[in-house]
Amino acid sequence: MPASSPRPIKIRFFAVLREQAKCSTVEVVTIAATPADLYRELQTSHGLTFRADLLRVAVNERYVAMDLPLHAGDQVVFIPPVAGG
Amino acid sequence: MFELTELPIDSTALRAKLARPEAGACVVFEGWVRNHHLGQPVNELHYEAFDVMAKLEGDAIVTEIEHRYPGCTVLCVHRTGALRVGELAVWIGVASPHRQAAFLACRRGIEEIKRRLPVWKKEHHPDGAAEWVNCTTEAASRGPKSADYYARQSALPEVGATGETQLANARVLVVGLGGLGCPAALYLAGAGVGQLTLVDSGKVELSNLHRQILFTTDDLGAPKAEAAVDALRARNPFIQLEALATEFAAQNARTLVAGRTVVLDCTDNFATRFILHDACFSAGVPLVQAAVHRFEGTLDVFRRGSGGCLHCLRQNRSVAELDAAAGNCSGGAVFGPAVGVLGTLQASETLKIILGRETAETFRQTHLINLLDCSVLSIAREANLNCPVCGRVETASSGAARTTSASADTPVMLEAAELAALGPVRLIALLDAGETFDPSRAVAGTLSLPMSDIAQLREMTATTETVVLTCRRGVRSAALARLLRAEGRADIYAMAAGSPAIMAAP
Known part of the structure; x- marks a missing residue:
């Protein structure tokens, strides 16, 4: 499937990203080929300022690399570092 | 001050000894023979004390209390010998600027x-019978x-009887x-x-109390630690x-982790989290880790050999970057029930x-709460094959643990300017798959080694020389240096910076 075909992706925000996005979940139709591309889109559309290189990403409840190809219906969670105790 | 006396205790005289102008309160406890x-x-009653031990223990108790409640002056006297009903057996007076501490x-x-002083008492009953009672045992029983x-x-x-024994044996x-x-x-x-x-190592502050329920x-x-x-x-x-009011750091990490059944990471920064993680990883002790951001938190249970490690989750990022990002985000704000x-x-x-009720999933998930x-979202976690620590170390034979004269708490990261100050060192450039090494662009004498060869790295670092690791970006070498420190x-x-002598695959 070419990266340019738009498909629905469900996104869940955690911690500081949820605060920046002002929502816990969002569903988008996107041409983003990877989580890295998707995060760049969301930075613009949802005002996310957190550095992408400090994030972990999980797709369909499994940690993956930021350059893994995305598919229609994938559920993506972006996880920033959390340290408080 | 602590005293043992065979003479009747004079409460008035003792209270006069405590008088001082800065004291605004005096609290006295009198223990009577009933x-x-x-x-x-x-x-x-007939009290008998093992004099030397009782004096030492009594002094220790008074010193501990005066240390714990600064400003308090403590005077404690314990009677020995024969006492009639109504007589004073023990007297404790505390003078303090304010009443609460007193x-x-x-x-x-x-x-x-009552808990610690080695004192025995012989009780005389009206029928002529008498028995010796160890006061500390009696207090417990x-x-x-x-x-x-x-x-x-x-x-x-x-749980049952087996579980109770497992719990009692746990450290x-x-x-x-x-x-x-x-x-x-x-x-x-x-x-x-x-x-x-x-x-x-911290002390209790007013701003702790809304969530720190001990x-x-x-x-x-x-x-x-002591209040807890x-x-x-x-x-x-x-x-x-056991209370340890000291900082958990690289220098005491191995000793504190050794022999534990499980360790809990309840810290609040990545610097300490990595030191603790690496010590547990090295010792093979399970680590239960949680972290919180305001209303949300993460829970991970790490065990060497399954589900990866903290370096897998946060590889290629320095501790300082992670702490700066996490700290800046929370601003110290926290929802009490979240940490609860x-x-x-x-x-x-x-x-x-401890009870053997864990499952394979226990060590292979991050829970986002x-x-x-x-909501609870559970993310499957597995060892990252590129992880410089667990991706390869798990199967390598553990190197001979050794101690050296250098202090283990000195920082792992080294700036280029600091290299010369170390004197002669063994420099090792770690190459990842596909990377090449150009000795002409490296510090003279630098050796190169495939990053995957942990066993060889352990051999090469088993030397009395100081060792400095480097890699292309400076991140994985830091993780490996930390691991070897933990060993x-x-x-x-x-x-701290990558080596210009290492080139990426074309």
Whole structure:
């Protein structure tokens, strides 16, 4: 499937990203080929300022690399570092 | 000051000794000989003390209390010899600028005397019979019974008598006594973890109390570790508790982690989290880790050999970057129940491991918990094949642990300018798959080694020379240097910046 075909992706925000996005979940139709591309889109559309290189990403409840190809219906969670105790 | 005396105790004279102009309060406790004990009439008591030991222990108790409640002056006298009903057996007076500390110090004084002072008493009954009673044993035996204490827990089929023994034999370390450590330690103590060691160098502050549920306003200013042990001893007198009011750092990490059944990471920064993680990884001790951001938190249970490690989750990022990002985001704001839930989950995971009730999934998931919508999202976690620590180390034979003269708490990261100050060093450039090494662009004498060859790296670092590791970007070499530090190789460093002599695959 070419990266340019738009498909629905469900996104869940955690911690500081949820605060920046002002929502816990969002569903988008996107041409983003990877989580890295998707995060760049969301930075613009949802005002996310957190550095992408400090994030972990999980797709369909499994940690993956930021350059893994995305598919229609994938559920993506972006996880920033959390340290408080 | 502590005294033993064979003469009658003169309360008025003792109180005069405590008088001082800065004192605004004096609290006195008097222990009297009563005419009955365990339903039997008593008309005389005979106290006997092992003089040297009793004096040493009494002095230690007084010193501890004066240290714990600064500004308090403590005077304690214990009577020996024959006493009639109504006579004073023990007298404790505390003078202090303010009443609250005086009340607390005095109460603590008599509890510690009853618990620790090596004193025996012979009770004379009216019928002529007499018996010797060890006061410390008596104090313990008059308390609750452990079988009653654990009755509702041992009734669980998953616990039972076997589980109670497993819990009693467990040795658990809790690092950090903040919002996570307080509830975690509370449930571990309540469950009867036999030996519980609590580490925190901090003191109780007013802004802690909304979430750090072991502490009260009485504890303000007290070392957290000591205040926590007091609270837990009151909750469960049947376990051994150890307070360490010191910083958990690279220099004491291995010693503190060694021999533990489980370790809990209840700290609040990545710098300490990595030191603790690496020490547990090296020792093969399971680590139950939680972290919180405002209303949300993460829970991970790490065990060497399954589900990857902290370096897998946060590889290629420096500790300083992670701490800066995490700290800047929270601004110190925290929802009390969030740390309460996460700390309680840490206790739960720990107890399951002790009881053998963990599953394979226990060590292979990150749980993301959000209190705003009461949701738990569990993410599958596995070892990252590119992880410089667990991706390859798990199968390598463990290198000979060694200690060196260099201090283990010196920072791992080394700036280029600091290299010369170390004197002669063994420089090792670590190459990842596809990378090449150009000696002409490196510091003279640099050796190169494939990053995957941990066994060879251990051999090459088994030298009396100082070792400095470098890699293309400076991140994986730091992780490996930290790992070798955790294995006891103290004088090993990593260059903070990458090496220009290592080229990426074309």
